[in-house]
Amino acid sequence: MRNLWIFISRYNAFFFFIIFFAVGIILTLKNNVFQRSVTLNSTNEVVGSAYERLNVLKRYLNLGQVNDSLATENAKLKTELISLKNIDSSKTIIVKDTVNQQQYTLLSAKVIKNSVTQRNNIITINRGSDDGIVKDMAVISPNKGVVGFILNVSPHLATIRSLLHKETLISVNLKKNNAFGSLVWGDGNFDFRKAYVKEIPNHFKVNVGDTIVTSGAGGFPKGIEVGKISKTKISTGDSFMTLEINLFNDFSTLQYVYIIKNRLAEEQKVLEIQTPNEQ
Amino acid sequence: MNSKTIFINIFRWFVLLFVQVFLLRNLSFYDLSTPFIYVLFILVLPFGIPNLLLFIIAFGTGLTLDSFYDTLGVHTTACVALAFVRILFISVSVNRDAFDEPEPSLGNMGFKWFSIYAILCIFVHHFVVFFLEAFKLSEFSYTLGRCVLSVIFTLFVVLLVEFIFHNRKSN
Numbered sequence: 392m393r394n395l396w397i398f399i400s401r402y403n404a405f406f407f408f409i410i411f412f413a414v415g416i417i418l419t420l421k422n423n424v425f426q427r428s429v430t431l432n433s434t435n436e437v438v439g440s441a442y443e444r445l446n447v448l449k450r451y452l453n454l455g456q457v458n459d460s461l462a463t464e465n466a467k468l469k470t471e472l473i474s475l476k477n478i479d480s481s482k483t484i485i486v487k488d489t490v491n492q493q494q495y496t497l498l499s500a501k502v503i504k505n506s507v508t509q510r511n512n513i514i515t516i517n518r519g520s521d522d523g524i525v526k527d528m529a530v531i532s533p534n535k536g537v538v539g540f541i542l543n544v545s546p547h548l549a550t551i552r553s554l555l556h557k558e559t560l561i562s563v564n565l566k567k568n569n570a571f572g573s574l575v576w577g578d579g580n581f582d583f584r585k586a587y588v589k590e591i592p593n594h595f596k597v598n599v600g601d602t603i604v605t606s607g608a609g610g611f612p613k614g615i616e617v618g619k620i621s622k623t624k625i626s627t628g629d630s631f632m633t634l635e636i637n638l639f640n641d642f643s644t645l646q647y648v649y650i651i652k653n654r655l656a657e658e659q660k661v662l663e664i665q666t667p668n669e670q
Numbered sequence: 671m672n673s674k675t676i677f678i679n680i681f682r683w684f685v686l687l688f689v690q691v692f693l694l695r696n697l698s699f700y701d702l703s704t705p706f707i708y709v710l711f712i713l714v715l716p717f718g719i720p721n722l723l724l725f726i727i728a729f730g731t732g733l734t735l736d737s738f739y740d741t742l743g744v745h746t747t748a749c750v751a752l753a754f755v756r757i758l759f760i761s762v763s764v765n766r767d768a769f770d771e772p773e774p775s776l777g778n779m780g781f782k783w784f785s786i787y788a789i790l791c792i793f794v795h796h797f798v799v800f801f802l803e804a805f806k807l808s809e810f811s812y813t814l815g816r817c818v819l820s821v822i823f824t825l826f827v828v829l830l831v832e833f834i835f836h837n838r839k840s841n
Binding site: 407414416445577 | 696721728732736738742747753800
C-alpha cells in the first residue's frame with residue numbers, strides 16, 4: 392500500500408493529467424449531446440452582459456452599413472406599400488382578412504455576439520423567453536437568407552445555432568422546379584459565404600445561378616431566398632447530387648435578425664406526435 | 671512564490687484573456703489561422719508551482735475561455751494537455767537544483783530553449799482544440815492544416831510579446 396502511494400505521488404503529474412483530461416472530455420461530449428442543460432455559455436448573465444457592453448462600441452462603428460441596409464429595406468417596403476395602395480378598386484376584389492389568422496410573426500433582435508471563424512458558430516441575441524422565444528424557432532436575416540435555429544434561451548438573451556454549425560440542417564427547394572434538398576455547411580468548405588445543398592435527385596436539371604429557397608418544412612416559412620447556385624458538378628457517386636451555393640446574407644456583418652414565431656408550431660407538434668412517424 | 675509574483679500572474683491572466691476574447695476572437699486569416707495567445711499565461715507560470723495547482727489553474731483558464739467561446743470543454747481539455755506537456759518538458763530539460771530562475775520566460779531561458787518549449791506546448795494545445803472541435807476524422811487534412819497554420823500564428827504572437835517584455839526588463 393505504501394509503495395503504491397509513493398508510486399502515485401512520484402508520478403502525480405500523470406495522474407492529475409488523466410483526471411483533468413477526462414473531466415474536460417466529458418464536458419465536451421456532454422455539451423455536444425445535451426446542449427440545453429448547459430449554462431456556461433454566452434446566455435450566462437456575466438458573459439452575456441460583457442459582450443453586450445462591448446457591442447455598443449462595435450455597433451457604433453458599423454452604423455453606416457446598418458443605415459444603408461435599413462434604407463434599402465425601407466425603400467423595398469415603401470414600394471410594396473405604394474403598389475398595395477394603388478390597387479384599382481373599381482373591380483370587385485375579395486379581401487381575405489388574414490390579420491387574425493396570420494401564421495408567422497416576426498420579431499426583430501439585435502446580434503450581440505457573432506462568429507464565423509470557428510467550426511461550429513453560435514450567435515447570441517438580445518431577446519429571450521420574456522419576449523416569447525422558445526427553443527428551435529427559426530431565425531432569418533433582415534434582407535435575404537436564413538440564419539439558423541434558437542439553441543438556448545434565458546430570460547433576456549438567447550443563442551442561435553447558426554447555419555455555420557455542423558448540426559444545422561435546413562430543408563430547401565430549387566425555386567424553379569421544387570426539387571427537395573437539405574442545406575448544410577462544412578465538409579471541406581469552411582467559407583462563411585458558401586454552403587452546400589445535398590440530396591437533390593440526379594434527374595433534375597440545375598444550372599449555375601438558379602435560386603434556392605426554403606421549402607416550408609422545419610420552422611421556416613416557404614419561399615425565403617437562401618442563395619444562388621455557384622457550382623453544380625459535384626459528384627457524390629450515388630443517385631443524389633450536391634450543389635455549392637453562394638449565400639445571400641453575409642454572416643460576418645450580421646447586426647439584426649428576425650425570429651419567426653409560428654402560431655401553429657404547437658398544434659403541428661401535437662398532431663405529429665399523434666401520427667405515427669412514417670418518414 | 672511571493673505576493674508580487676501572484677499579483678503579476680493575476681494581472682497577466684486578465685490582460686491575456688481580455689485580448690483573446692474581445693480582440694483575437696474576431697481575427698483570422700482566410701478562416702485557416704486563428705491565434706490563441708492566452709496559452710502564454712500557462713507557459714510562463716513560475717517553475718515552483720505545484721502540479722495540482724498548475725492543473726487547476728489550466729482547467730479554470732480553459733473553462734473561462736470556453737464560456738466565452740461557447741465551446742464547453744474544448745479549451746479546458748486542451749489547457750490540461752498543455753499543462754501536462756509543460757511539466758514533462760520542464761522535468762526533462764531543466765535541472766532545477768542548479769537553476770534558480772523564477773519563471774520560464776524568453777528573457778530567463780534564452781531564445782532556443784523557449785522557442786522549442788513554446789512550439790511543443792502550443793502544438794499540443796492547438797491539436798486538441800481543433801480535433802475536439804471538428805470531432806471527426808473525415809476532415810483530417812483540413813483540420814491538421816488549420817492546426818499547423820494556427821500554431822505558426824500563435825507562436826509568432828507569443829514570441830513577439832515575449833521579446834517586448836524581455837527588452838523592457840534588460841533596460
